[in-house]
Every structure is written in structure tokens, then in C-alpha cells.
Amino acid sequence: MSTASIAPVFTDLTVGQDIGSRSITVTRQDLVKYAGASGDFNPIHWNEAFATGVGLPGVIAHGMFTMGAAVQLVTDWAGDPAAVVDYQTRFTKPVLVTDTTGTEEPGALIEVSGAVGALDADAGTVRVDLTVVYAGQKVLVKAQAVVRLA
Amino acid sequence: MNPDLQGRSYPAAEVYDVGREKIREFARAVKATHPAHFDLEAAKALGHRDLVAPPTFAIIIAQRADAQLIEDPESGIDFSRVVHADQRFIHHRPIVAGDRLVAELHVDGVRAMGGGAMITTRSEIFVLTGDGTAGSGVSREAVSTTTSSILVRGEGQ
Numbered sequence: 139m140s141t142a143s144i145a146p147v148f149t150d151l152t153v154g155q156d157i158g159s160r161s162i163t164v165t166r167q168d169l170v171k172y173a174g175a176s177g178d179f180n181p182i183h184w185n186e187a188f189a190t191g192v193g194l195p196g197v198i199a200h201g202m203f204t205m206g207a208a209v210q211l212v213t214d215w216a217g218d219p220a221a222v223v224d225y226q227t228r229f230t231k232p233v234l235v236t237d238t239t240g241t242e243e244p245g246a247l248i249e250v251s252g253a254v255g256a257l258d259a260d261a262g263t264v265r266v267d268l269t270v271v272y273a274g275q276k277v278l279v280k281a282q283a284v285v286r287l288a
Numbered sequence: 289m290n291p292d293l294q295g296r297s298y299p300a301a302e303v304y305d306v307g308r309e310k311i312r313e314f315a316r317a318v319k320a321t322h323p324a325h326f327d328l329e330a331a332k333a334l335g336h337r338d339l340v341a342p343p344t345f346a347i348i349i350a351q352r353a354d355a356q357l358i359e360d361p362e363s364g365i366d367f368s369r370v371v372h373a374d375q376r377f378i379h380h381r382p383i384v385a386g387d388r389l390v391a392e393l394h395v396d397g398v399r400a401m402g403g404g405a406m407i408t409t410r411s412e413i414f415v416l417t418g419d420g421t422a423g424s425g426v427s428r429e430a431v432s433t434t435t436s437s438i439l440v441r442g443e444g445q
Contacts, residue, residue, distance in 0.1 A: 168317075172317045175317035175318075177348055202372070203318065206317075206320075206347075214322060218322075219322050219340050222379070224376070224378050225343050225377050226376035227375060229372050229374065229375070
């Protein structure tokens with residue numbers, strides 16, 4: 139499981155620079171795992187009848203699942219999860235997770251990419267702007283992680 | 289919806305003890321693979337005292353604090369109509385296994401949105417230091433500030 143990477147060097151970075159991309163698949167089982175791990179048992183994240191009953195198109199991922207999974211691109215790039223000193227997003231569109239249990243279907247696909255958004259030489263920090271897309275639409279907006287480089 | 293919620297605070301309640309297996313479980317749940325979440329030696333090699341929590345781990349503590357507001361009968365919030373609108377984590381220092389955390393909840397904003405309301409809360413999360421026995425001196429140090437906005441949908445929204 140090692141994701142050994144060479145930590146980025148501040149002076150080598152430029153605004154707009156690509157830091158890479160990552161694809162995340164999410165299934166109903168993933169949402170059940172996240173519910174258990176986080177303590178967020180809102181049934182819109184695991185019960186179809188409840189979700190449609192409150193006007194949703196179906197079961198949707200926790201916004202916090204998507205936010206938490208998307209930042210892994212940044213922690214792996216930074217080389218230390220503790221380097222992420224500030225992380226924020228707005229949740230704009232839901233990620234619909236259909237029931238693929240017992241099939242070969244991989245689940246909903248979330249695509250994450252990141253680029254250097256800003257550099258602060260005095261603070262020694264870099265802001266990484268994340269683009270997080272599901273079904274052709276941005277599901278997170280203003281997803282920004284500030285990384286303190288050693 | 290009670291408009292007088294703005295400015296309300298809920299003091300630190302129960303202590304949250306951060307465990308290694310909880311960090312591993314949460315990390316797996318957000319599909320994190322960084323060794324500092326799983327392997328003590330890897331965490332120590334990066335200069336950490338113990339396993340490091342993922343950047344959004346503090347949501348566990350923040351949502352427990354938020355529950356005090358949502359479950360407060362005076363708040364008038366219907367949880368089934370709540371949508372998470374935005375979230376921010378500012379980390380003053382990383383959360384690691386062994387930390388004993390408490391959260392103070394502050395209601396920073398309440399504003400009408402259509403027939404519903406947008407509520408912004410802030411949790412100030414502290415780590416307790418000292419062992420709590422008489423004379424050892426328990427003090428606290430700021431760990432994370434989390435802010436969250438929830439939209440409580442009105443009828444027909």
C-alpha cells in the first residue's frame with residue numbers, strides 16, 4: 139500500500155501546475171462503510187425508498203465521503219497527510235450511487251484532478267485546487283487544500 | 289426554525305478518544321492509502337507521535353457537536369430536511385492516535401433561504417493534555433477549527 143512519493147519542493151512549483159489525477163469508484167457498500175466509520179447514518183445514503191421519499195433521485199454519497207476521498211490525491215502528492223493544514227469545499231451536486239450489489243458493475247465513478255492554485259512564499263504554503271467530477275458535472279466547487287511544505 | 293439560534297454556543301461535552309483502529313477504519317472508508325494512517329513506523333518516520341488521522345477525520349467530532357444543535361428541541365431543525373452545503377477544516381496541528389479531543393460548538397450564522405434556512409456552525413476542537421488526575425493539571429491546546437453550513441429545506445424545496 140505504499141505510495142512513496144518525493145515530496146514537492148516549493149521553489150519548483152508554479153501556479154497552474156498539474157499535480158495529477160485519480161479515479162474513485164463508489165458503491166453502496168462503500169457508503170455503508172463510510173456511514174459506520176463516520177457515524178453519519180442518514181438513510182439517504184443507504185436506503186432507496188427513504189432517499190426517493192425525500193425527493194432525491196436515489197441513494198446519494200455522503201458529501202463528506204467525496205470530500206474525504208478527493209483529498210487523497212493531495213496527501214499522496216504532499217507525502218504527509220499532516221501537511222494539509224486547511225481544506226474546504228462546497229457541495230453542489232449529489233453523486234448518485236445505484237445498487238450494483240452482485241453485479242460486475244464498478245459503481246459510480248468520481249474523477250479528481252488537482253492543480254497548483256496559489257503559492258504563498260512567506261507561509262511556505264501551496265493551495266491545491268481540486269476538480270471533482272461525476273457524470274460530467276462538478277460535484278465539489280471551490281475544493282481547495284492548503285499544503286504546508288517542509 | 290428558531291432565528292434566535294445565531295450566537296448560541298454549546299460547551300465542550302464528552303471527550304472523544306482517538307484510537308488507532310478508528311484512524312485505520314476511517315482512512316479505509318475514504319479510500320486513503322497513505323502509510324502514515326496505517327503503519328506506526330511510517331508515521332514516526334514523518335515525525336509524528338502516532339498514526340495520523342486523514343484531513344477530514346475531524347468531521348466525526350464536528351458532527352457529534354452539531355448533533356447537540358440538531359437534537360436541541362429549541363432549534364426546530366428537521367434533520368430529514370438537512371442538506372450539507374459546505375465544509376472547511378483548519379488544522380492547527382495534526383490529529384494523531386492517543387489524542388483526547390473535545391469540541392465547542394458555535395452557531396455563527398442563521399439566514400433565511402427561500403422557505404428554509406442556511407445555518408453555519410463552527411466547532412473549535414481542542415486536545416486535552418495531562419492525565420486528568422488531581423494536581424497533574426489538565427490544559428487544552430487548539431487542534432482544529434471546522435466550519436460547516438447546512439441548508440434546512442423548507443416545505444416544497
